[in-house]
Amino acid sequence: MSLPTFAPRALYQDVAELLRQRIFAHQLPPGSWIDELKIAEEIGISRTPLREALKVLATEGLVTMKLRRGAYVTEVSQKDLLQVYHLLALLESDASAELASKASAEQIAELQGLHDALEAAVHERDAFFIANERFHMRVLEMLDNKWLSQMVADLRKVMKLNRHNSLFKSGRIEESLQEHRALMRALAAQDSSAARACVMLHFKNGLAAAS
Amino acid sequence: MSLPTFAPRALYQDVAELLRQRIFAHQLPPGSWIDELKIAEEIGISRTPLREALKVLATEGLVTMKLRRGAYVTEVSQKDLLQVYHLLALLESDASAELASKASAEQIAELQGLHDALEAAVHERDAFFIANERFHMRVLEMLDNKWLSQMVADLRKVMKLNRHNSLFKSGRIEESLQEHRALMRALAAQDSSAARACVMLHFKNGLAAAS
DNA sequence: ATTCATAATTATGAATGCAGAATTTTGAAT
DNA sequence: ATTCAAAATTCTGCATTCATAATTATGAAT
Secondary structure: OOOOOOOOOOHHHHHHHHHHHHHOOOOOOOOOOEEHHHHHHOOOHHHHHOOOOOHHHHOOOOEEOOOOOOEEEOOOHHHHOOOOOHHHHHHHHHHHHHHHHHHOOOHHHHHHHHHHHHHHOOHHHHHHHHHHHHHHHHHHOOOOHHHHHHHHHHHHHHHOOOOOOOHHHOHHHEEEEEEEHHHHHHHHOOOOOHHHHHHHHHHHHHHHOOO | OOOOOOOOOOHHHHHHHHHHHHOOOOOOOOOOOOOOHHHHHOEEEEOHHHHHHHHHHHHHHEEEEEEOOEEEOOOOOOHHHHHHHHHOOOHHHHHHHHHHHHHHHHHHHHHHHHHHHHHHOOOOOHHHHHHOOOOOHHHHHOOHHHHHHHHHHHHHHHHHOOOOOOHHHHHHHHHHHHHHHHHHHHHHOHHHHHHHHHHHHHHHHHHHHHH
């Protein structure tokens, strides 16, 4: 009997993920051109899977393709950021409202656990960021809606292109945590409209902090 | 002085569009595997740009990639359809509400023109379908939100995978037109909440007809 | 020194080639 | 006729090669 062997992914998918990491880390800053040959050599593959990965990232909006010029990391304007926050607020608030009305006790307990991890990470920026994203994504996963999950995941990627991420502002973490507590309460109380309002507020404040 | 030369697109984009057409026309039915060699020869290109196009379609959700098996046209379940309609309702109703509050007289006039085309196409299924989609997409474009436009466009593509499209049900066209009239009135009256409600109802009825 | 035309270089776009996994075919044993 | 194993074939995944557009370098003319 073998260990659950991780489904091997296609190379282009791994490359896409690697590029995302580099983009989010601003190792590939917005506006910078992507030198196919350079990166392909760097990671020890041919250009073919790299170019396939770039097409994926372009469809996600992380890079922009210019004919005969190649790909550059998308520059996210303030307007873009505002629009992305608005969409995230709309989608995630609706999702939270729906989950509030249908979550099982086990699911609430799991979310409570993720929330507790968030509380514990309040003094660790990176950990808080990760715990925060995990909580948000888990809420979506519980709805078992792959389209919604995919859309929100893509939007969050774009949001992460922005250097001035709201959670990196001092004071914002504490505030964010407060909002999360309120959301957790609303979910536990199965209060859909409260959950919706909490998430709306959460993003509204997040945007204000990011601007 | 030269004629406005159409910005030549990359080959993989043209191929992606061609595949979308074939998928929507059910020339490539849901569940069918895509034979790269066969299609590449058929349209007279190599496999490389075709494979790039497939990655794009996979990211859009139109096809699914299986490692070492290739790509097959995504099968849209009833659950998927319900979820997609829900998301379209959420996104487009919000968009309509926003546009109602900020549309210029010129924009309302343009939409009125598109609506009139819809009225005129009531007895022509395909024309009605096209006019309907043009109206919906134009509303989004007027908000100048590329993220929203892209998401809705992708969701609509998935919706079109379904053979039993609501607009093909008899009686639905007339009903749909009524809903459009109400929306047009709400937009012209700059009544955001009415516009939102109209679009919500439009999709709710559309889903009911599609199920 | 600056500018412009031309040559050299570089990088992208697309075709071709190749290794190996997955599928199909073949044929012997029952 | 059916089943099953092995050989043959097909098809995908990735690397390599080639063609050409875009960029940079060169150098003569002003």
